[in-house]
Amino acid sequence: MAISIYPITGLGEIGEGVRLGEAIAGALARNNLTVLKGDIIVVTSKAVSKAEGRLVRLDGVKPSPKAVKLARRLNKDPRIVELILKESRRVLRVERGIIITRTKHGIVCANSGVDQSNVPEGYAALLPKDPDRSAEKIAEQIEARTGVKPAVIITDTYGRPWRRGQVQFAIGVYGLNPILDYRGKPDTYGRVLKVTEIAVADELASAAELVMGKTKMCPAALIRGYGYEVGFVGAKYLIRPLKEDLFK
Amino acid sequence: MAISIYPITGLGEIGEGVRLGEAIAGALARNNLTVLKGDIIVVTSKAVSKAEGRLVRLDGVKPSPKAVKLARRLNKDPRIVELILKESRRVLRVERGIIITRTKHGIVCANSGVDQSNVPEGYAALLPKDPDRSAEKIAEQIEARTGVKPAVIITDTYGRPWRRGQVQFAIGVYGLNPILDYRGKPDTYGRVLKVTEIAVADELASAAELVMGKTKMCPAALIRGYGYEVGFVGAKYLIRPLKEDLFK
Structure with missing residues (x-):
């Protein structure tokens, strides 16, 4: 099944106190988009910071x-x-x-x-204080408006030590498992995969950036058709434990 | 405009000497997909390695x-x-x-x-010897079969030092600019952005992984609707120069 990524435009400037989930639900309706079960809403941390008074x-x-x-x-x-x-x-x-x-x-x-x-x-702008909780609130507000509770990812743009350029990471996640764990599953030759855990929340964040861009006044996107695993551990699960850090 | 990502299934096992571009063109036809101008074909390095005898x-x-x-x-x-x-x-x-x-x-x-x-x-499996050249050959073979030369990205799955899980990176790129450079462009407040270069080829690689998966025998994907900048510097441009490396 194909995955589709839609930009959510027309959100306008986000002021402090804006209920971001409600604003997104409104913008979706104006974009003739309906939230369906299984959809993922991606929002930049900058929009969340503005709404939460973190300027x-x-x-x-x-x-x-x-x-x-x-x-x-x-x-x-x-x-x-x-x-x-x-x-x-x-x-x-x-x-x-x-x-x-x-x-x-x-x-x-x-x-x-x-x-x-x-x-x-x-x-x-400072980052949101608790991005996982921010993601949950956005999901709740969208549900209150539309009757459907999407998964929500809050993103920020980061560099990587050995790679040029920046990509989007997931810093807040609600409703989906941020890591897909293939360990113990057979590959196409029946060999058991030992170490493969895919950070799908980071991949979804990067995918969303492709429609959001930096200068286009589009701080949100809708991803449809990705069959995610439901989960509630949040984006904090994506942080590698200090004891496993080889590059302190 | 929305972006769509289609899995390219039915490629079967890739043997040494397989002309991967031709195989992909065939699989696309069987999936009722036509390559359009502006499309991006994403292929895993594992498939390329097998085709190029790097087992x-x-x-x-x-x-x-x-x-x-x-x-x-x-x-x-x-x-x-x-x-x-x-x-x-x-x-x-x-x-x-x-x-x-x-x-x-x-x-x-x-x-x-x-x-x-x-x-x-x-x-x-070893990585392809020259993944940028591999990407170019795949683009040429698809053009020979379909009349349309897509951009091509070859991917591999890598960890990140402070993040759990792995994501896809672009290790071979043909036809698109792997980095989108926003430096010097105004943000929504007219302030000139100073350091933002987005590694779009890595984001496209991560986006493609969402339909390819690890165990699903789907080593290729088609991305449609992403308006890329044409460029020929290859994925080697994504490698951060040694002198800029803070984590040697």
Whole structure:
């Protein structure tokens, strides 16, 4: 069966307090799309951050001496560095203007996900506090409006250590199993697969980016036809446990 | 515009010497699919390796003393370790039964991409020698059969250092620009984006995996409706230059 990915356009600017699931249900209707059982809704973390009031006015940020020092070294705004440090649990690398951190969620990424693209001048966006819970709320709001509860994925754009360019990762997941576990299943020769676990939530996030883009004012997509496994462990399950980390 | 991803089934077992582009064109016809201008064909590296005779009979592999020693430490088949070392340019990490290497192509991955899943007992598959050239040949063969030259992506399944599970990466690309460069373009607030380059070939590879799966005998997919930028730099452009590597 084929998979289809639809952009959800016409959401407009997301203000603080917007109920994102309701806004998406409305935009879907205007796009002549109906949510069907088994559909997946993908939303960027930037949209969620805006709706949840996670935009910070830089004028109100007082950088610590540590942030000031690091900012000078990296030629960055010390208020941004302050936010990056505050959102982090640990700093892993500092180089070429980038601070690689492990965030309070446990995600390893550049600049703790603190980002100024697609936010108003003088503001920075922090990641949602609990993206798995945000995904669940969006699913509930869509169900309240349409009678169908979709799976929901919240995404963010991250680099990879040995690959050029960035891809979308799933940082919040509701309703689907983020990892498809093939271990113990036979391959086409009957040999039992030993180590194959596929991070399908990350693959779905990347697939959705293909219709969302960066400059097109389209922070959401609908994926239809992917037969996912129902699951409720959330995107936090995608974080590799520290003891398995070969690249600390 | 929506994107559609179709599995290309019925390719059957790929033997050495099979002209993969022709086989795909045949399978598409049997699936009632016509290649249209702008379509992307995605093929697993395993299928390409089989067609190009990159299966190695383990009985014929003589492990070096170095491979024997490493194999003992990791509890692996010394002949497999010999192949991993032979395919590598450099060993980055050795831990928990996994050898992380930089391959001769420059790709950083587990076990140099040497793999025994979905290959006959007693054999191991090596990655294609020149996956960008393999992708080009597949495109040419499809054009010869159908009159339309699609973009082609060859994929392999890789882990990521801080994420559980694996996703598909593009290791061979023909006809499309693997990176979409947003640098210098305005965001929705007119602010110029500074660092956003999206690895669309990797996102397309991940999207295709959603219909291909691991155990379903479906090593190819067709992606329709993604308006790619034409480009010929190949998947090698996705490899981050060594001087930019923060995690050597």
